[in-house]
Amino acid sequence: MNTVNSKDFLLAVEGLTVSFDGFKAVDDLSFYLDPREIRVIIGPNGAGKTTVLDLICGKTRATSGSIRFAGKELTRLKEHQIVHAGVGRKFQTPSVFEDLTVFENLEVSYPRGHSVMGALAFRRDAAVVEAVESVAETIFLKDQLDRPAALLSHGQKQWLEIGMLLIQKPDLLMLDEPVAGMSVTERKKTAELLKVITENHTVLVIEHDMQFVGDIADRVTVMHQGKVLSEGSIEHVKSDPKVIEVYLGH
Amino acid sequence: MKTSASPLKWLASREGLYYLALALLLVVILPLALDPFRLNMVGKYLTYAFVAVGLVMCWGKAGILSLGQGVFFGLGGYCMAMFLKLEASTPEATAIQSTPGIPDFMDWNQLTELPWFWEPFHSFAFTLIALIGVPVLLALIIGLAMFTRRVGGVYFAIITQAIAAILTILIIGQQGYTGGVNGITDLQTLMGWDIRTDEAKTLLYFVCVGLLFLCLFTARFVQNRKLGRILVAMNAQEMRVRFSGYDVAAFKIFVFCLAAAFAGVGGALFTLIVGFMSPSFIGIVASIEMVIFCALGGRLSLLGAVYGALLVNAAKSGFSESLPELWPFLMGALFIGVVLAFPNGLAGLYQTYVMPLEARLFRRRTPTPPAAPATGRKDDGKPFDPMIDHFSPEKS
Incomplete structure (x- = not known):
């Protein structure tokens, strides 16, 4: 890697700003991800979490930064x-190709x-089939390969979309609320899935479920009104008075 | 998927049988049943099927509605007409003109020499390249301008319609260069071969059928490759395709150019079969009619589009012969009917009502399940399920 100013960070976001008609959804935001790190972004609604992912994956263009x-x-x-x-992005609502089978999706x-x-x-060819089957195994869908994705449950669709990212072999995975709308067992399985994934990926997750955040996060970034409010271990941000006031307090 | 494995096996599959049935109809039944005049008219209808097949790929599969396919049809047609017109305008044949050797309408418009862009159309090889190349080039320019800027949906449809209007106005306005509102008429021979005789018309009909099948197989090939799945996926989940690492605009441009190429070939055949080309086959109304052929036949079905083009045009001729003033109303009603009652057209109706019967017949005749899996579908023989069936590989 020919990194000069980003040193050994995998991802370096600096001074990132986007303004929609004067409203700054993300305002002079900076944060850094180490390789193999799991970072969770939390924050109240409208804090700009999803916009940050949109900016990184190119869905939204940055105003500056x-x-x-x-x-x-x-x-x-x-x-x-x-x-x-090498950046993969999963959307908040499962977006898979409903008319294609699980195999074809992958x-x-x-x-x-x-x-x-x-x-x-x-x-x-054999390499494709092998890659698809190995990913399908990871995302618990090995026995569903020939089913149209439309017939999967909500949780299975979420996994399938994660699988679609995994097969791209990205260095950075960005997941927007991966466990939203999932049952308790599906949640547990997803946490396991993320553990497996993080062995060789860097992961950036948006999540609301504090229990889940505590289970997976190396570090947590708390956002508020487009800015970083607090950053550190889960214990650190949980005890930060600013965070308690704007986010955890209610 | 499994098509390349064995063509014979494919022909025996259900999809293969549908293609055989169409071939039987077009190659054997219609030529035997119809006199040369009527057969020539069927040939004319079939030239529209080229456009309709292109629309299945572009609109049905990839979701890009173009209301300007007449433009590409017309460009292909005009390329061919220019070649034929130059051949008909020998100095001997045009000796009474004030400038012999140029097309008659140019002489009437006080032109004294052939415009530069007509010159290359002395060459048949150039004409063959141009009748595909010119429509594709225009489609490429439109595609680059629209799809890379993410113009889509209704806006794209309106723009294509505007282009159809612009081209019509341009052709009518530049009478000296294009033949104006009359078009390019009085075409006689193709490389010395008189295209006005019954034998020539019958032969042209078969050439048209042959090329139509070539076009159908090209479309089928594209749709059965991964490219075909990307087109369908793009239609439903454009963003997911983009974030799976595909340049969506490139795929849209490709399919739009493909449809333009098909339309160009159809237009060139139209000129040969009908014997002239005029702006009335290019404009807004003609372009919308082409969409109706595709919609009525079934916008997801390649073969459906062929039947749609045949049936609507046959109905149009039939009505125009007896009640010409009623035809536009009937066609409007047909279109509304398709949109409201059977959005997947005749092919959709066929899948819903006829295919289950077919499956039952198959089963009764053979004790073992029918040998249909060669079509590469999982739900063969089962009742039509609209959820699954819509975008699955071609079949009807």
């Missing part, structure tokens, strides 16, 4: 280029044949 990922400046890249740089995300001609020439 920089996002350096493994030595690359992401703010000028297009969405698919950011994906190829296959579409397999990192080969992403150009028009590549997609025309793409063949399902």
Whole structure:
């Protein structure tokens, strides 16, 4: 890696600002992710959490500031280029291809044949099948490969979308409320899944469930009104009076 | 998926049988049943099927509604017409003109030499390249301008319609260069071969059928590759496709250009079969009619689009012969009916009502389950399930 100013950070967000018609949804935000770190972003509604993920993955363009990922400046890249740089993004509501089977969903995300001609020439070879099956195993969907994704439960769709990220082999995974709407058992399984994932990925998660946050987070960033309110271990932010006042207090 | 494995096996599959049935209809039944005049009219309808097949890919699969396919149809048609017109305008044949050797309408408009962009159309090879190349180039420019800026949906439809209007106005206004509102008429021979005889018309009909199948198989190939799945996925979840690492705009441009190429070939055949080309086949009304052919046949079904083009045009001819003033109302009613009652068109009706019957017949005849899995679908033989069936690989 040809990192100079981001040193050994995988992701360095500095002075990031985005303003929608004068309203600053994210305001001069800076934070840094180490490789293999699990970082959870928490904060009240409207704090700008999802917008931060949107900015990193290119869905929203930053007004100013920089996002350096493994030595690359992401703010000028297009969405698919950011994906190829190694950033995967899961959306809050499960967004999988309902008309395709679980296998095809994963296959579409397999990192080969992403150009028009590549997609025309793409063949399902042993490497693809192996990668799909191994990811399907990880996301508990090994026995569902031939089912259309439309027939999966809500929780299974969430896992499938995580699987679609995993098969891209990204260095950074960004998950927006991965356990929202899940049953207690699904939650537990998802926590296990994240543990497995974090063995070789850096993960940035938005989550509200404090129990879940405590289970998975290395460090927590608390956001409020587009700014970082507090940052540190879960114990540290839980006992921070500012955090208690704006977020945990209610 | 499994098509390349064995073409014979594919022909025996259900999908293969549907293609065989269409081939039987177009190659055997209609030529035997119809006189050359009527067969020539069917040939004309089939040239619209090229556009409809392109619309299935572009609109049905990828969700890009173009109300300007007449533009590409017309460009292909005009390329062919320019070649034929130059061939018909030899100095001997046009000796009575004040400038012999140029097309008659140019002479009437006081032009004294052939415009530069007409020159290359002396070459048949150039014409063949241009009748696909010109529509594709225009589609590429429109696609680059629209899709990279993420213009889509209704806005895109309106813009394509505006382009159809602009091209019509341009052609009508530049009478000396284009033949104006009359179009390019009085076409006689293709490389010395008289295209006005019954034999020539019958042969052209078969060429048209052959090329239509080539076009169907091209579309089918694209749709069965991963590219086809990306198009469908893009239609439903554009953002997820983008964040799976695909450049969505490139895929949209590709499918739009593909549809334009099909339309261009159809237009060129139209000129050959009908014997002239005019702006009335390009404009807004013509372009919308093309969408109706596709919608009525079934916008998700390649074969459905062919039947749609055939049936609507046959009905149009039938009505226009007896009650010409009623036809636009009937067509409007047809379109409303399709949208409200059966959004997947005739192909959708077929899947809902006829296919279950077919499956039962199959089962009764053979004790073992029917040999249909070669179509690569999981729900073969089971009743139609709209949830699954909509976007699954082509079949009807």
